[in-house]
Amino acid sequence: MPPPRTRGTALRHRLAELRGPDVPAKALDARALAALAANPGCERRAILDGAGVNKAVLADALGSPSAFGQSQFAFMRGNAFEARVKADGGAELLRLVHEKLDAAAEPPTRARVPELTAVGPEGRAARTALALREATEAAAWTLLDHPMLALDVAGSPAFLEPDAVVVHPDGSWTVVEIKSFPMLDGSADPAKVGAAARQSAVYVLALEEVAARLESVPRVRTRVLLVCPKDFSNLPTASAVDVRKQRAVTSRQLARLTRIEDIADTLPEGTCFAPDRPTAELTAAVESVPATYAPECLAACELAFHCRDRSRASGAVTALGRSLRAELGDLTTIDEVLAAAHGEAGDPDDPAVAALRRAAELRAEALAHHAEGPYSDRGILDAHPDELRSRQGVLGDARPEGAPCR
Numbered sequence: 118m119p120p121p122r123t124r125g126t127a128l129r130h131r132l133a134e135l136r137g138p139d140v141p142a143k144a145l146d147a148r149a150l151a152a153l154a155a156n157p158g159c160e161r162r163a164i165l166d167g168a169g170v171n172k173a174v175l176a177d178a179l180g181s182p183s184a185f186g187q188s189q190f191a192f193m194r195g196n197a198f199e200a201r202v203k204a205d206g207g208a209e210l211l212r213l214v215h216e217k218l219d220a221a222a223e224p225p226t227r228a229r230v231p232e233l234t235a236v237g238p239e240g241r242a243a244r245t246a247l248a249l250r251e252a253t254e255a256a257a258w259t260l261l262d263h264p265m266l267a268l269d270v271a272g273s274p275a276f277l278e279p280d281a282v283v284v285h286p287d288g289s290w291t292v293v294e295i296k297s298f299p300m301l302d303g304s305a306d307p308a309k310v311g312a313a314a315r316q317s318a319v320y321v322l323a324l325e326e327v328a329a330r331l332e333s334v335p336r337v338r339t340r341v342l343l344v345c346p347k348d349f350s351n352l353p354t355a356s357a358v359d360v361r362k363q364r365a366v367t368s369r370q371l372a373r374l375t376r377i378e379d380i381a382d383t384l385p386e387g388t389c390f391a392p393d394r395p396t397a398e399l400t401a402a403v404e405s406v407p408a409t410y411a412p413e414c415l416a417a418c419e420l421a422f423h424c425r426d427r428s429r430a431s432g433a434v435t436a437l438g439r440s441l442r443a444e445l446g447d448l449t450t451i452d453e454v455l456a457a458a459h460g461e462a463g464d465p466d467d468p469a470v471a472a473l474r475r476a477a478e479l480r481a482e483a484l485a486h487h488a489e490g491p492y493s494d495r496g497i498l499d500a501h502p503d504e505l506r507s508r509q510g511v512l513g514d515a516r517p518e519g520a521p522c523r
């Protein structure tokens with residue numbers, strides 16, 4: 118008699134079926150794990166990532182290729198910048214960590230940079246764990262250049278490689294992310310900083326797993342160091358980024374991933390995401406899993422173009438952005454919104470319906486007013502600037518001359 122199949126084995130078997138026979142699993146990397154936190158409610162992404170489906174290949178097979186990828190030039194520029202930041206035994210990098218995160222500690226003079234090479238990701242992860250333990254015991258500034266960390270994801274290890282981890286003299290650990298987008302006057306593009314923070318939060322979680330295995334558990338700092346080029350130069354500058362929120366969201370998402378079995382159970386018998394399936398079959402398989410498309414997906418998920426097309430075709434308001442979606446409450450499609458605005462449907466006591474009706478009234482009033490006004494017979498863009506200025510005065514613009522226009 119074969120031994121009874123455990124829950125974990127059964128799940129792995131089911132996920133392999135979903136991926137397709139002979140299709141190798143795509144390992145989850147930090148970017149993929151971070152993207153889970155960017156769209157926590159998407160079951161489609163959760164099951165595809167959990168099953169190790171290569172979403173870029175799937176998007177190609179669906180006829181909506183993803184637009185991800187870095188130009189060769191940007192790649193080389195990023196590598197050159199990182200090499201510069203880590204030059205001279207990481208002296209500048211450690212100076213930045215000291216200045217931004219641990220100014221009370223003794224300044225780093227000579228850093229330890231342990232050798233981390235080993236065979237295979239498992240070997241490198243073990244070597245990293247050993248180096249972290251030794252550095253913590255040594256209580257000295259230590260730079261781990263491209264360490265390898267293993268994070269348990271739904272029962273399988275995901276191997277992650279942060280740009281650097283620094284061990285402080287007090288034995289605490291800091292994640293360092295080196296990015297090639299510029300920091301102008303001390304601040305960078307919030308969307309890019311947000312993505313870097315989510316990625317760093319994944320590394321923090323992985324480091325916490327390593328720390329938990331040590332006898333005296335060291336502190337993993339939740340303020341990470343983001344290093345970027347200063348203004349338009351190639352000089353490094355840095356900022357401390359608090360990733361507690363991103364860490365909490367990612368941790369919840371990873372816990373949810375272990376419940377992908379529940380999602381898998383809802384899928385029709387025979388569902389398979391193998392890219393060699395006919396497009397119609399593949400599309401039906403993908404559509405059988407609920408998705409929560411939002412414009413943020415465009416920067417985080419390979420299936421974004423496919424999901425956007427579907428979302429637009431169904432008139433879903435999420436395609437217009439999450440904040441709008443939240444304000445519309447129970448109204449989930451554009452048809453429902455228009456019907457509510459025109460008084461054809463919707464509960465008048467619903468604040469969203471009431472606001473839509475008021476907005477529709479104001480719009481109708483404005484259009485009627487415009488039809489009666491001096492520009493009704495020609496476009497306002499045809500008017501002379503002096504005429505527009507005098508019209509502005511008629512409309513009651515009491516702004517004193519020279520005052521700022523709001």
Ligand code: SF4
Nearest residue numbers: 159410414418421424
């Ligand atoms: S693009 Fe589609 S699958 Fe990916 S996160 Fe967005 S909704 Fe989910």
